Amino acid sequence: MKKMPVLLTFDVDGEMIWRCRDPENANRPVALSLGEYGIKCGLPRVLKTLKKFDLPATFFVPGFIAEKYPHVIPLLNDGRNDIGNHSYSHTYPDKFPSKEAEEEDYKKAQKILTEQLGWEPKGYRSPAWEYSVHSLDIIEEMGFEYASNMMGSDSIEYLDTSAVPGGRKSNIVELPIHWILDDAAFWMYSVRIVGKAMQPLESVLDCWCREFDGLYEDFMAEVAEKGDSDICFVLTCHPQIIGRPSRVSVLERLIEHMNGTGNVEYITAKTAVERFRARHEA
Numbered sequence: 001m002k003k004m005p006v007l008l009t010f011d012v013d014g015e016m017i018w019r020c021r022d023p024e025n026a027n028r029p030v031a032l033s034l035g036e037y038g039i040k041c042g043l044p045r046v047l048k049t050l051k052k053f054d055l056p057a058t059f060f061v062p063g064f065i066a067e068k069y070p071h072v073i074p075l076l077n078d079g080r081n082d083i084g085n086h087s088y089s090h091t092y093p094d095k096f097p098s099k100e101a102e103e104e105d106y107k108k109a110q111k112i113l114t115e116q117l118g119w120e121p122k123g124y125r126s127p128a129w130e131y132s133v134h135s136l137d138i139i140e141e142m143g144f145e146y147a148s149n150m151m152g153s154d155s156i157e158y159l160d161t162s163a164v165p166g167g168r169k170s171n172i173v174e175l176p177i178h179w180i181l182d183d184a185a186f187w188m189y190s191v192r193i194v195g196k197a198m199q200p201l202e203s204v205l206d207c208w209c210r211e212f213d214g215l216y217e218d219f220m221a222e223v224a225e226k227g228d229s230d231i232c233f234v235l236t237c238h239p240q241i242i243g244r245p246s247r248v249s250v251l252e253r254l255i256e257h258m259n260g261t262g263n264v265e266y267i268t269a270k271t272a273v274e275r276f277r278a279r280h281e282a
C-alpha cells in the first residue's frame with residue numbers, strides 16, 4: 001500500500017521573526033527574547049520529540065541565525081534531516097529595494113549554510129510566504145531544486161507563478177503549505193500584533209488532525225484510482241512557538257494520530273522532491 005507522505009518542517013527564525021515585523025524590535029530585549037527562546041528551549045524540545053518518534057524533518061534557517069548561533073546547524077545536520085535557505089535577514093521579499101539586494105541576502109545565507117553544512121541547500125522558503133517580482137528569477141539562477149511557499153494545492157507540483165504579470169511555470173518543485181497548517185497562525189502572539197489571540201490547544205490539534213484525515217482520504221482515493229498521488233501533508237512550525245511544553249504535546253498527539261493509520265511515511269523535502277521528479281518530467 002502506498003504510504004501518505006508527511007513533511008514536518010520547521011522555520012528556525014529566532015529573533016528575526018520579530019525584527020522583520022518591526023525594525024524597532026532590535027532595541028526591545030523582551031521582543032527579542034521571544035525569538036531567543038526558540039533557539040534556547042524550543043529547538044531542543046522539538047528535536048527531543050523527533051528523536052522520540054525517530055522522525056526526520058526539514059529545517060529552514062535564516063543565515064543570520066546560523067551565524068549568530070553556530071551550534072544550530074551542526075545540531076540539525078545529522079545526515080537525515082534536510083536544511084533549506086530561509087534568507088539571511090528574514091526580510092519580506094517585497095521590502096528589498098532592488099533585485100540585487102534580495103539576491104545578495106539569499107546568497108549570503110547560502111554561503112553561511114553551505115560552509116556550516118558541508119553541502120549546499122537545495123530548498124528555499126520565503127520569509128513571508130510571498131515572492132517579490134524578482135524572487136523566482138533569483139531562486140532559479142541560484143539553482144534551487146525546490147521551494148515551499150504556495151497555498152494553491154494539496155499536491156506537490158512544479159512551481160507556477162503565472163497568476164501574476166510576468167509570472168511563469170518553473171522547473172522548481174513546489175511543496176504546498178497553508179496557514180492552517182502553520183503554528184504561527186494559531187499561536188504567534190504579541191501585544192503589538194493587533195487582534196491576535198492564542199488559540200486553545202485542543203482546537204489546534206483537532207484542526208490539524210482533521211486536515212490530515214481529509215488529505216489522507218484524498219490521497220488514498222487517488223492511489224486507488226491512479227496508482228499514485230502527489231498529495232502530501234506539510235506542517236510548518238517555529239521552534240519558538242511549537243516549542244512550548246503544552247504545544248509540543250499537540251505536535252506529539254498529532255504524530256500519534258497520523259501514526260494511527262499505520263500508513264504514513266515521514267520524509268524530508270529532499271526525498272519528496274526526488275520522488276516527484278522521478279514521476280513527472282519538468
Ligand SMILES: [Zn+2]
Nearest residue numbers: 011013086127
Ligand atoms: Zn520564517
